[in-house]
Amino acid sequence: MTVKVLNPNVSFSLFTASKQVQFIQTLKRIRFSGHLILTSPDNQKWLFFLCQGHLMYATGGTHPVRRWLRNVAAHSPHLKADRLAIQRDLAGFNQADCKTSWQYYLLSLWAKQQKITDEQVTHLIQSVITEVLFDIAHAKQTTYQIKQDNTLSTELPVIDVEEAIAEANQLWQAWHHDLVADYSPNLAPVIRQPKALEARTSEAVYHLLSKLLDGKHTLRDVAVQMKRDVLQVTRSLLPYIRWGLVELICIPDLPSPVKQESSENPPATTQSTQPLIACVDDSPLVCNTMEKLLNASGYRSLVIDDGLRAIALLIARKPDLIFLDLVMPNTNGYEICAKLRKLQAFQNTPIVILTGKDGIVDRVRAKLVGASDFLNKPIDAGIVLNVISKHLKQTVVNH
Numbered sequence: 001m002t003v004k005v006l007n008p009n010v011s012f013s014l015f016t017a018s019k020q021v022q023f024i025q026t027l028k029r030i031r032f033s034g035h036l037i038l039t040s041p042d043n044q045k046w047l048f049f050l051c052q053g054h055l056m057y058a059t060g061g062t063h064p065v066r067r068w069l070r071n072v073a074a075h076s077p078h079l080k081a082d083r084l085a086i087q088r089d090l091a092g093f094n095q096a097d098c099k100t101s102w103q104y105y106l107l108s109l110w111a112k113q114q115k116i117t118d119e120q121v122t123h124l125i126q127s128v129i130t131e132v133l134f135d136i137a138h139a140k141q142t143t144y145q146i147k148q149d150n151t152l153s154t155e156l157p158v159i160d161v162e163e164a165i166a167e168a169n170q171l172w173q174a175w176h177h178d179l180v181a182d183y184s185p186n187l188a189p190v191i192r193q194p195k196a197l198e199a200r201t202s203e204a205v206y207h208l209l210s211k212l213l214d215g216k217h218t219l220r221d222v223a224v225q226m227k228r229d230v231l232q233v234t235r236s237l238l239p240y241i242r243w244g245l246v247e248l249i250c251i252p253d254l255p256s257p258v259k260q261e262s263s264e265n266p267p268a269t270t271q272s273t274q275p276l277i278a279c280v281d282d283s284p285l286v287c288n289t290m291e292k293l294l295n296a297s298g299y300r301s302l303v304i305d306d307g308l309r310a311i312a313l314l315i316a317r318k319p320d321l322i323f324l325d326l327v328m329p330n331t332n333g334y335e336i337c338a339k340l341r342k343l344q345a346f347q348n349t350p351i352v353i354l355t356g357k358d359g360i361v362d363r364v365r366a367k368l369v370g371a372s373d374f375l376n377k378p379i380d381a382g383i384v385l386n387v388i389s390k391h392l393k394q395t396v397v398n399h
Contacts, residue, residue: 023144024161026292028053030381034149036296040139046132049100054158057104057125058132062186065254066218067131068103074224075124076116086257095258099152102258103128108155122157126167129159131220133168134175138184146296150382171231180234187248189222189237190215197245213237215249275392278302278319280310280336281354282328289379290323297385307331311339318345321391323384324371326355326362334369341370350391354379 027036027050036048046060061067072081086106093105107124110116116124136142175181191197191213198206212222219237223230240246277299279290287303294301302317304310307328314322322340326333333353340346352373353366363374373387 023292023296024165026289027146027381028161030289030293030379030384032146032148032293032381033152034381035147037145037147038136038142039145040136040142042139044139046136046142047101048129048132049104049152050161051152051154051158053161054154055125055129055161055164056152056154056156056158057100057107058129059101059103061132061135063218063253064103065256066221067128069254070221070224071124071127071131075127076110076120079110079115083255083257090257093258099149102256104156111156118157122159125156126159126164129164130168130171133165134172135184135186137168137172144296145298146293148297148382148385150386175231178231178235179238180231183219183234183241183248185219185223185230185234186250188215188218188251189213189241189246189248191245192247193245196243197240200240200243200245209240209246213246216251218251219248274298274300275320275388276300276302276317277321277323277388278304278314278317279323279354280304280307280314280328280333281323281325282307283325286325286354286377286379290384293379293381293384299388307336310336314340315343315345319349321350321352321388323352323354323375326353326357326366333371334365337366337371338369350394352387352391 031052033051033053034049036050038046038048044061046058048058049056059068069081072079089106089109090102093102095102098105107116107121111118111121175185189212191209194210197209201209212225217225219234220230223233226233237246241248277294279287279294279302281287281290281303282305284305287305291301291303302313302319304313307325308330310331324333324336333355337351337353340349340351350372351370352375353362353371354375354377355362356377366374372391375383375387
């Protein structure tokens with residue numbers, strides 16, 4: 001038997017904990033649409049936009065504006081992406097009405113205007129997402145939260161979640177196992193001892209380094225300017241860093257052309273005040289999927305995989321809503337639902353029957369024993385969250 005009550009903010013290490021990969025796979029399997037927000041211990045936030053389990057875009061972190069401009073320069077150098085040009089293109093942008101971000105809005109606009117090809121869009125989005133995933137891995141520990149939004153639509157090519165993680169993981173492993181593992185590619189190199197550096201390099205190399213290492217551009221920025229891999233660039237600077245001739249410093253992001261996206265700062269959830277949602281199902285896959293979905297959506301979760309013990313556990317915990325499997329060993333959802341409805345404490349509790357069947361007889365019988373709703377498997381994230389929202393609102397109104 002499995003009985004779990006989960007904190008809505010769960011910590012994991014991105015590329016070392018298997019549960020993170022399982023969580024991403026869960027979002028893909030349940031075709032989740034909405035926002036995935038990851039937060040580091042120092043309160044850095046990264047925001048992913050997903051549609052039907054696929055990645056649309058990612059933003060947030062230390063340098064979202066720098067990241068955007070750098071990748072536009074790398075993958076669409078023909079575009080004039082200076083601040084004035086961006087502000088001009090954003091004249092019709094309204095953050096309150098936007099479901100994604102100003103970066104995604106610009107990509108969609110440029111694609112419609114045929115200023116950028118689908119291939120360039122794909123490479124740009126893939127590169128941005130890879131950088132974000134790499135930075136999350138560098139943060140080591142994060143907590144996650146999801147906010148469902150079925151209105152998100154894909155105007156641009158989408159990225160497969162698992163492929164994106166695999167690519168970022170490969171880059172992270174290369175960086176982590178190299179001599180540069182202690183440094184972040186978001187740090188900016190600056191020359192601290194110009195005369196000593198000049199004495200140790202050729203005239204051409206010193207001239208190039210003087211031009212690039214001005215303390216205003218990150219290692220990633222420098223790599224794009226040099227048209228080289230950031231790992232190669234950092235490795236080549238390592239001797240100068242160790243000799244104290246060059247220092248890596250933190251620099252701020254470039255000014256945003258719009259106000260900070262409010263969706264990057266979701267309201268904190270308080271575990272004790274969030275509704276408790278129960279799922280009674282003998283399938284480990286269903287329990288695991290519902291557990292992750294409810295947890296990341298900010299709800300408290302009670303999953304029970306033993307139908308015979310379900311009633312006692314439900315009475316003890318008194319959940320605000322119950323998902324109940326129709327067919328289980330030694331019992332069934334009809335029997336459990338009928339018994340619960342005879343108890344005063346559960347006469348008004350929403351009970352939603354889960355089943356792999358879709359027969360009219362089952363639906364009628366479910367209504368006769370007092371079920372509030374009837375959902376078909378496999379589980380769809382949007383439908384599940386909408387059902388929860390609908391019935392919890394009705395419960396509030398009835399009280």
